[in-house]
Amino acid sequence: MTLETVGFWVVATVLLASSLAVVLTPNLFHAVLYLAAALVATGVVFLLLEQPFLFAVQLLLYAGGVVTIVVFAIMLTERLVGERIAQTSRHVVNGAIVAAAVFVGIVGFLIGAPLGAPRPAETGDTTAAIGRALVGPFAVTLELLGVLLVVALLGALHFARSEE
């Protein structure tokens, strides 16, 4: 058992456990914290796949930014509603069946797919390659993404602005 194998199983276990916790815990605030854990675990999966740059982005943007926003939102609504937001679930059995069916479907699809290729060795600096790709073939997409972020920012401002 190599370090990577051990790491994968550990990380996978943590990821799945925290993911389940996100969807099952009754406390919304705890759910956000578990989500942060799941996001960090995902980042570790990126590390296992030898993508340190993505790991960093994941930690900074996702685990940092998203979780912070969500916490803010929860605090805000909680304050407004004046009581703890207790998380309850609806149609748990239905949801489980459908989710399981989707999972089985995807796995069934994977079984049929030709995926035998072994993992090639890492070549060169991936980060530099990503950078070149971003300003090269994906330059327009990158610009559009910038526009999207601005629009999202303005939209969020518009929605969240208190009516006065």
Next chain:
Amino acid sequence: MAPSVWLPLLVLGLPFVAFVLLAVVAPLRRVGPRAGLVSIGAIALAFGAALTVWTEGFVSETTWAWIPADGGPIATVGLLVDPLSNAMLVLVTLVSLLVQIYSLAYLGDERPASLGRYYTYQSLFAFSMLGLVLAPGFLQMFVFWELVGLCSYLLIGYWYERPAAARAAVKAFWITKLGDVGFIIGIVLLWSATGTFEFTDLFEKAQEHALAIPGLPTIMFLIYLGAVGKSAQFPLHVWLPDAMEGPTPVSALIHAATMVTAGVFMVTRTEPLFALVPEVLTLIAWVGAFTALLAATMACVEADIKRVLAYSTISQLGYMMAAAGAGAAFAGFLHLLTHGLFKALLFLAAGAVIHAVGTNDIFRMGGLFRAMPQTGIVFVVGTLALAGVPPLAGFYSKEAVLGGVWEAHLTGPFLMLALTVLLTAFYMFRVVFIAFFGRAHAAAHPHEAPWLMRGPLWVLAALTVLVGVRLALGGAEGHEETPAWLAPLSVGLALVGFALAWAMYQRRAIDPARIAAALAPIDYLARRRYGLDALYAGLYRGFILGFSRLVGWIDRYLVDGVLNVLTALTLRGGDALRRIQSGRAQDYVYGVAFGLLLLIVGAQLWR
């Protein structure tokens, strides 16, 4: 254009101009009597022109293409002017003129707008009838044939606010239509066999024996059906008595003198064609004679003066048809002309009586001769003419008819017609004795009609006498020799009828009730119009109403039912499908998930 063309055209055109004027210019129509003057002026001029045409003896045929086609027009319109149409022109315009003048007084109490409407119809009728008379072919004849039918409908239903009048108008229209269907089918069949509507073409073909087409008897029978409806022959005669719901002048003009004779005129006009089919002719004679007898028996038990005259008209039409069927079309046509005069006279006199007494029931009249002697005299003149007493007009024409039927060796029809002579005299004098000579009713104070009404009466009475004298002196051209015993026989029969009526209703030597009891079955049947009206009503209710109900039921329950079920299903389906749209975003995510599953499964299956 020769006067032999434009004068008849003028006769035809003047009433049409009057009609258009009255129909289009509403203010003119609404003033009533003045509208009448327009119509009367037009028909008077037309009468003058017709008189010229007749005295000059114009003969011409003019046609214009109507439906153009390769190789000559399919149909033409035009004028066929010959002695036959000339005589009819004079009769139609004369009676129209007198009736329109008479109506001015008779309908004087009508609202002006209604009177304008009446004269509009009158002008249209005059135009239609003249167009029918002048028609050079079957198609134009049929068009005007239907137009006079329409005018008849409009004028019977002139007092359309009376349910009885409206019903009678519809009845007349439908029953004549029954015959007209046969007429148009016959015309079209004849056209498809010969390729022409023109009378002259057809007559030429008939003479060259080029008309030996298969089914000609059927075709001619179908054409004859039109005459059966229009001329009120058995079994389609039932509409004419009901048509008496219209104003009396209308009855005099349309339902005695002119329109109802259109059938006879048509048969006379196309006599060369009918001559080719002796079996149909025999049928026409038998039906005519039977109609004459049947209507006469019904007239004997009728109490409504106008209905008596209506049955009398049917009876006389039967005479004319019998004559046409016996091959003596000229005799029939002569009877048509004389009958047009004295029957119009009788109707107008009856109208004067009704105008004075305010009822149609002869048993509520009585002693009228003292109160209105002039009307009484002209009524008696008309009665004598109708009964066939020499030297009045009816005697000669009726004798000619009887002679023609006898010559054709149609013994059965002859016997029926001879019996009808007796009955005619009987029922007419029954009316005269009851209405004019019986005991006066104290309640009524009848008075003589105004001169506007008396004038036409006297003109017609004088003409009846004059035509009779003219016939007595010279006889008419082509007048067939009749057996010497015929004239005494017919006069004798008429005298018997007169004596019977006198004995029963004047002397009261014989109690009518006992006669009725002795002839109970006939009396019973005649009073119920031989059940024909009931039969038609039953057929109408049974078939048409039944069919209507069936259609209604199908519409209500099958068609609507299918639609209702469909709408209900759609509503239910929509209601059920609506529940899918819960409005909750998560429920829609289920849909997305199912779609994803479907995609995966599909991709697996059709890889």
Next chain:
Amino acid sequence: MIGLPAYLVLGALVFSIGLFGVLTRRNAVGILLGIELMLNAVNINLVAFARFNGDVAGLVFTLFTISITVAEVAVGLAIVIAIFRVRRTVEADRLDLLRG
């Protein structure tokens, strides 16, 4: 060595868990958390494929996904707050004005 299928199955599992969350959570914020999980699963898939196929495009896509997710979360939470202001609730079950 851990093969590609293991990563893909891991991604599928996380995706299904996220879907379950989206389907069952009553709170709108909870639903957003489920969506985050699903997008993460996609990211794992993208990176795994990119790594095993040696293609840098997958990595770029991952970056884009992360960025878009951030924007989505920002707008989504803003909407949640706006809805909360109007309806005084963030329970998705009660937001059924569009019910047929």
